[in-house]
Amino acid sequence: MDLITPYGGTLCDRYVDESTARELKEQAQEMPSWDLTERQICDVELLLNGGFSPLTGFMRQADYDGVLDNMRLADGQLWPMPITLDVSEAFAEQAAPGTRIALRDAEGVLIAVMDVEDRWTPDKAREAQQVFATTDVAHPAVNYLMNRAGAVYLGGTLHGVESPVHYDFRNYRYSPAELREYFRKLGWNRVVAFQTRNPMHRAHVELTRMAARQTEANLLIHPVVGMTRPGDVDHYVRVRCYEHVLRQAPEQTTQLSLLPLAMRMGGPREALWHAIIRRNYGCTHFIVGRDHAGPGPGSDGEDFYGPYDAQELIQKYADEIGIEMVPFQAMSFVEDRAEYVPADEVREDEEVLNLSGTEFRRRLREGVDIPEWFSYPEVVAELRRSFPPxxxxxxxxxxxxxxxxxxxxxxxxxxxxxxxxxxxxxxxxxxxxxxxxxxxxxxxxxxxxxxxxxxxxxxxxxxxxxxxxxxxxxxxxxxxxxxxxxxxxxxxxxxxxxxxxxxxxxxxxxxxxxxxxxxxxxxxxxxxxxxxxxxxxxxxxxxxxxxxxxxxxxxxxxxxxxxxxxxxxxx
Structure with a gap:
């Protein structure tokens, strides 16, 4: 059903009622059954709970082609990232348009039933170039697309039977509807969201506080806990770090909520996608920093995207996405002021202290002291506990x-x-x-x-x-x-x-x-x-x-x- 609220507009919730769920479970025993991959589980959860509104299922080919060519669905709505169910050729033979398939988790639990409405073999090189602006497999999403994803795509409407199960940090897991209701109860009419896939240090905290002050909004720390870039700190460690950071915030101003998203590291398109998702979760503002969702350098040693390409793309569609971007540069610690300020506000005569990510990891790895101006002692202790020398x-x-x-x-x-x-x-x-x-x-x-x-x-x-x-x-x-x-x-x-x-x-x-x-x-x-x-x-x-x-x-x-x-x- 579609829920309409004052927070984020229409929300497409695809879960069926209990009676229908029982019927689908019985019928699913006779359906072709597909075990969802880790990424597909993330996509299905956000399709079912409305996080990917206006999508009601995996994309049909017309929507997919429109997204690749001009970031629009077949009906003209803005959407920058293809959301497709990739399957093997052998399974695709069982899933002709007009059939129903059962989508199950790794334990065999029925998560959803899908009406197969489209089936096609994509040109993956075209998809990589159109969406990620490269065919270099050093890009994690291109590597996934070319070497991991199934050969055939299926598209169609989903009917949610059961939510994917999460045993961890359940007190921080809100669906879009639940988070919107939480904001409504607290009277949070303006909410600025902060996207992160890394532990938060003092610079991140100061950046979010400044964004909240600038927008006169409450703050939502909304980290990705689905799939991120290979080599990232796992979400268990990160959430424990976020809890330490949360204790530093004034009461009733900040909320932590976990986003079960499978990132593609798609730079500008991904940033626009993130903004739309945060709109669906009821946020009014979204922080976008330097090289948002960039995967780092490619095979040629050059970054895939420019540092402010993401901000420029979001600004281009500002009137359409229903959420306001808060652009931010890097934050620098000015020693004389003993505080963080935006990098472009540092005067020439001021001494700036800097600790690169590489140097931070070296100090962590070798047990060297990490200054308190860089990170909270509790966060450093948590990281040392999880990452010994x-x-x-x-x-x-x-x-x-x-x-x-x-x-x-x-x-x-x-x-x-x-x-x-x-x-x-x-x-x-x-x-x-x-x-x-x-x-x-x-x-x-x-x-x-x-x-x-x-x-x-x-x-x-x-x-x-x-x-x-x-x-x-x-x-x-x-x-x-x-x-x-x-x-x-x-x-x-x-x-x-x-x-x-x-x-x-x-x-x-x-x-x-x-x-x-x-x-x-x-x-x-x-x-x-x-x-x-x-x-x-x-x-x-x-x-x-x-x-x-x-x-x-x-x-x-x-x-x-x-x-x-x-x-x-x-x-």
Whole structure:
């Protein structure tokens, strides 16, 4: 049903009543069933609760094309980001237009039923260029689109049966309707929202306070707790940090609410999207800072978007989006004034204290003092508790290279040296051992190779998360799967990629198992380096050629690299 309130206009709530929900649960047993991915769960939740109003389901092709071409739905309404249900080709065959499908979470719980109204195969390169202004897979959303998303899109209306379950921080989880009602009860007629995917430090706090004063509004801290950029601080740590910040705010002026959004890091379009979402949550103002939702540099080292592109795009559509932008530059701490001021208000004769994000992380990593003018002691303590110094963190050393390159020999030498040093449990996940113990049922197709490496990455991430050292030595021939393993493990600790770059001809000469000879004779199909490609890493932490050094020398070089990165200390 559509709810109309004085806070944010019409809200499209897609949940059905209890009686209809019971009927749909019974009918869903006969429907094709799709298990939603992590990103799709986030999208479905905001489609069902009205956070993505005016959308009533996943986009049909006409809406999708309109969004790509001019940021408008087929009916002309402004909407900058495609919201699509991507599925496999095999599942798409079961979901012809006119059918219904069941959408379930990872536990198999029915979340919604979808009327399939459209089905098409998108041009993903076109989508990447139109929406994100690039096809560079260094952009996280482009990488997701090109390497993770399903090949076919389905569009259609959703009927919500059950809300996705959240067991964490339930007192901060408000639907758009609940947050609008909260504002109404408190008489908050003007609310300025602050978007964040990082812990808040003093500069962020001062920025939000200034925005609240400038707009004469109450403040909503509205962090994203769905999917953000790989490597970001997880939302559990961030919310505990926000709680510390909240205690610094005057009573009855500030509210914390969690947004289950899957970010695309889409820069200007994403900023406009964020503004519309905050309008749906009942806010009247929205803070947009420098490089809002930018993913950082691309493969060429240049940022994907200009620092104020997001502000300019929102300003262009200011009369249409129903929420007012509050533009802000970076905040600087002026030592003589002992306060934060906007960077463009700092006088030439004033001394500015600055602590970059890189320097902050270094100090956190190495246990160095962090000044109180930069962050609250409680926030720093929370971050130190969750992110101990590197020499106390777990890490993974991930070898990749052709069969016979020397990966296993170097990995075993490294294992022995790390065990000699002590201080961490060390586990060797050699390719042959993993094939025997974890992946004995798999063949050597690309799909099966990826599954094998994915399993290695999962085990290594668990070892790393718990403070141990995982040494992995698969062939791992494909760039995208190595990237996925890195992203997964870097969320838990350290990651060191070692390319054992021994040339193919040398590997063939070694060929102790006779595998290359069999591949040349056609007895083994899809053999890496012969009739299946090996995609060399572009930026490994180390590149080693075993023609030039012994296993002992290679292992020692890796130890020096680990020491330089701070993961090990000499006794």
């Amino acid at each position: 590197r020499h106390q963190q777990g890490f993974t050393v991930f070898f990749t290279g052709l069969s016979g390159s020397g990966k296993s020999t170097i990995a075993n030498a490294l294992r022995v040296k790390l065990m000699e040093l002590g201080g961490r449990a060390v586990t060797l996940l050699d390719g042959d051992i993993v094939r025997k113990e974890l992946s004995s049922e798999l063949g050597f197709s690309r799909e099966h190779r990826d599954i094998n490496v994915q399993r290695i990455g999962f085990v290594a991430s668990e070892i790393t998360k718990n403070g141990g050292c995982a040494i992995c030595a698969p062939i791992a021939p494909y760039t995208d799967m190595r990237r996925r393993v890195r992203e997964r493990i870097e969320d838990a600790g350290g990651f060191l990629e070692i390319h054992v770059a021994t040339p193919l001809e040398t590997c063939e000469k070694r060929d102790r198992k006779g595998l290359y000879a069999k591949a040349r004779a056609g007895l083994i199909k899809e053999f890496t380096g012969i009739d299946d490609p090996y995609e060399e890493p572009e930026h490994p932490e180390l590149r080693i050629d075993t023609r030039e050094m012994s296993p002992d020398e290679a292992a020692h070089r890796i130890l020096l690299k680990l020491e330089g990165m701070g993961f090990i200390r000499n006794p």
